[in-house]
Each structure stands twice: as structure tokens, then as C-alpha cells.
Amino acid sequence: MRSSGLRQLYPLIILTLLGLLHACTPSAPVIPKAAVGNNLPLDAIPIETEAQAARPTWNFGQHPSGRRAPFKQHTAQHQTRTQAARLPRPTKRTQTPANSTSSIPRLTPAVPSKTVVKPSIELGNQLLAQGKKQAAADVYYRSAFSYASPQRERIILQAAELAASLGENHLTNSYLQRIPPASLQGENFARYQYIQALLALQNKQANQALGLLPRGLAPLSPGLRDKVLLVRNRAIQLGGTAIPNYSGQQQYTSSAYPSAPLAAIQTPPMAATTIALPQASDKMAVLLTQSGPLAAVSAEIYQGIQEVQASQGGHTKLYSVSANNALQQYQQAVADGANIVVGPLDKEALAVLLRNPQALSVPILTLNYNTEVASPPTLFQFGLSPEDEAQQIAELTTARGQRQAIVMVPDSAWGKRLADSFIRVYQSHGGQVISLVNYPNRDAGTYLQHVQTALANGRGANMVFLGASPTQARLLRPLLQAQAGMLPVYATSHIFSGRSEPNKDVDLDGTIYTEIPLVLEGIKNGSLNLLKFPRLYAMGADAAMIAAQLPALAQRQQLRGKTGDIRLGPNHSIQRRLNLATFINGVPTPLE
Incomplete structure (x- = not known):
């Protein structure tokens, strides 16, 4: 009986002894999984003070249950990780899901985190x-x-x-x-x-x-x-x-092929300027062709320059130039006291100036582009570049997720420039051109065949990039509409003549295109048809504004001009970003 009673008390005795043992033993900290080993996220490590740095410290991690739990972190390793956390750390790519929206891969350090290394x-x-x-x-x-x-x-x-x-x-x-x-x-x-x-x-x-x-x-x-x-x-x-x-x-x-080591840089020096800016722009010399096929174009540009320069209290003097006398006329303008020169428009005349950079003592804003030669410090380039517009359409459509494109451009040097610029930027932004068609410049009778070819080769496309003149666009757009239904069509400003003609342009309805602010404002207030060549007038007006604002552009400021938003790009070239518009009942209508 007595031994049977003792056996019944054994469980109670064991539990009592275990309780006493637990009460006499210090409790171990609950360490979260994130704090084990070296897996603690860098942004979870607190920054130590100097007083803490002399001894091991107790910090807090996050338990999966939500409780804060202490873990011991040694100072040297902690300091190393804290310093590393302050640095951007791109390194080797890890596998990510195919549909990941992150534009930058998950990165791991190439320098071990246990070693304090100052990057140099x-x-x-x-x-x-x-x-x-x-x-x-x-x-x-x-x-x-x-x-x-x-x-x-x-x-x-x-x-x-x-x-x-x-x-x-x-x-x-x-x-x-x-x-x-x-x-x-x-x-x-x-x-x-x-x-x-x-x-x-x-x-x-x-x-x-x-x-x-x-x-x-x-x-x-x-x-x-x-x-x-x-x-x-x-x-x-x-x-x-x-x-x-x-x-x-x-x-x-x-x-x-391999990169050479970089020269060591002891201190962060100030960048030496490569831009020579005008001290003033009140005495402006304008170099333009006054005869031949460019005469009418030059006259419209000069009108825009004169009006803006006069509104700013400045003066202009016109010099007639060609490729034969471009340098001499520039030097004459400088001798006459010009503190800023605008022009020439002619590409051959521009090439002459670029071949003589040492002679360009006064800042000059040309009215055309030459990408073959680096611009000297005193020379800036501005114009109505179709490449700017093609690149803007490429950026817009890829941002909208329209990354399967049909490209239709005329079989000409201009069409090739337009297509090359669009395709380069479109592909660099993840787009794919699945059909490229060069249609004839004049044989409109084959347009239907070319549209059908473009669509047949471009099955799966979700957009069309169309390079065309107003006449070409008025023929091609209805064919695309008839053959492809609701497939979005994008174009540059060249599809609109610059004159309000709704009866002719109704066939362009729904086309999204780039347009300069002056044209859209002129349509809104009814003044567009008062200008013979509104885009050229706007170009002249912006040239005068840019000449006066070169210091602001050099400081990376953006200007709002009549031809678009203006900024200074690589090689001293002026870049433009235009407005977006579409046609509604044949009338260009802003989309923004």
C-alpha cells in the first residue's frame, strides 16, 4: 500500500523539481530567424554611438510573432555592416521572377561584409x-x-x-x-x-x-x-x-578590349567647364542664306528671331552666308561687335565652322545639327530635329506597354533617319519592331499593298509608328484604319501641314502625334493661318530665346519654348520635347 502511494506521487515530485531547476537557470534570448548568422537585413542594424563602440551591445531584432527580441551583435562586424549599408551596392544578378517589375536586380556585395573596406x-x-x-x-x-x-x-x-x-x-x-x-x-x-x-x-x-x-x-x-x-x-x-x-x-x-585602370583621384575636384557662355546677347548677328531654295525658309526664321530679340531690347544684324563664306561672315560679325551669333542653317556652312573651331571666339548657336564632329566650347546646335520626335514616341509607347511595333516610313534618307531613331530608342526600352516597311515616296497606287504587307508581317503588333508627310498620311491612315481597325497609330508632327484644314485632315482622326506648342495655341486662338510657316517662325523665336538663356541651359534648367520644352543635351545640342496631340474632326487637339 505504502509503495503504491509513493508511485502515485512520482509525477508530482518530478514536476516540482523541474520547476525549481527552471527558476534557477537564466533565460536564453529568443533570437529571430532574421538575426541568425549573417542574414540580418542591413537596414535593420541600428547605428552605434561612440560610447557603445567599446563593448558588445544588445540590439533588437523582430520575432516572427511580432515581439521585439534581443540579440548580441559584436561591434566590429556591426560597424562594417553599418558603413556598407550607407553605400549603393550593385553587384551580381540573382534570379527574379520573369514578371518582376523591378528595374534594378537584387544585388549582393562583392567585398565580404566582415572586412572594413573603404571603396576607392x-x-x-x-x-x-x-x-x-x-x-x-x-x-x-x-x-x-x-x-x-x-x-x-x-x-x-x-x-x-x-x-x-x-x-x-x-x-x-x-x-x-x-x-x-x-x-x-x-x-x-x-x-x-x-x-x-x-x-x-x-x-x-x-x-x-x-x-x-x-x-x-x-x-x-x-x-x-x-x-x-x-x-x-x-x-x-x-x-x-x-x-x-x-x-x-x-x-x-x-x-x-578590356578596360584600363582608372587614374586615382585624391580629392573630388571641381569639374572644369567645357562651355563658353555669352556675356550678353543684345548685339546678335544672324547668318542665313538669302538666295536659292533656303531663302524663304530663312526669311521665316529671321522674322521669329527679330521679333523676340526686339521684345528683349536687343538688336539684330543679318549676314548672307553660304558654304564659301561662312567663316569670313562669322569673323566679320565679330569684328562688327556681335556678342552672340545665330546660324547658319545650311549644313555645308555649319561643317566649315566646325572645321575651324579655333576661330570661333564668340558663342554661336547654329540652326542645324552635325553629329559627326564634337562641338567646340563656343558652338551650340539647335534645329527642328525629327529624331527628337521619333525618340519621344518610342519612349511614350514603351512606357504605355506597347512594345510590339510596325514601322512604316518613306523610302528616303529622311525616312531612314526617322526609323533609325525610333527603332534605336524603342529597342533600348524593351520594344520589338516586328515589321518594317519602306513605302515609295510618290507611287501612292502601291500604298494598299504596302499596308497589307506591313500588317501581314506584323501579326501581334500593338502599335504602328508612321513617318509621313501630310499628303502621304491622309492616304495611309485610312488604309490602316480599314485593314487594322483599332490598332493605335503614332506619328511625328510632319503629318500636319501647319495650316488648319479640317476637311482634309479628318482622315487623320485618332492618330496620336507630337506637335509644337505654337501650332496648338494658334489653332486654339485662330491665329495659326496668319503664319506662312509656323514651325520655322517658332524655331527662329526659340533661337533668340535660347541665345539669351544659354547660361540657364548650361545649369541644366529647362525652358518652355514655342517649339517645345528645351534643354541642353550632349555635344552642346539643344533637345526638344513636344506636346502630344490627336485629330478630332480633322482638328489637332492637345492630349495633355
């Missing part, structure tokens, strides 16, 4: 010399943010070039996204173009690579020039069509 140019050069390109790229990138422009962009471009040479295209693009292309000038912009061309070449896009490469090689450093020519030659070997008038034809070996 010297360290990047050492890693590059050891053949550790991935680690060198990471260090270059992280060190870039200690420097001011343009050194910062140059160092990021070095990181991007290394990533591209490793075939890390996604990582290369993540680096390049940190650089606004419009902020680049000179060799930095040429290096940016080279890297974009290298990516295109790796994707077997030979013609795209050739189109992206910088054209003027003379201003480039020997190392970059060699690499540009190497990519060009490889693109031609892949079947790309060589660009005419491209300087430099020799072959180069692959020894020119």
Missing part, C-alpha cells in the same frame, strides 16, 4: 589588375558617389564597361540607370554610347550596335577610340552595314 579607385585598380573584374566593378561603382560630376559619371561608366565585358547585361543596365544620358558631355557621352553598342553587339544586334557607336573619333582618347573601332569591326563581321564617312578603318586585336 586604388582598390578597384588592384582588383582589376588581379583579374577580378566583378569585384572591381562593384568597388568602382561604390566609390563613384564620393566624387562630383563629371568624375562620378566617368567612374560609374568604368563599372558598367567591366560588367558589360563579363556579359552581365542586366547589371550593366543597372549601373547605366544611375546616369542621365542628357547630363553627359564629351568623352563621357562617347563612352556611354560605346557601352550601349557593346550590349547591342552581345545581343547579336549588329546594325543597332553600329548606330549606337559615337561617330566622331578624332576627339576620343586612343584607348576608347580603339575599343569603338573594335566593336564596329565586329559588328560588320556579324553582317551589319557600315556607316559611311566613318573615320578609321583599321582592324584592332582584342588586347584593346
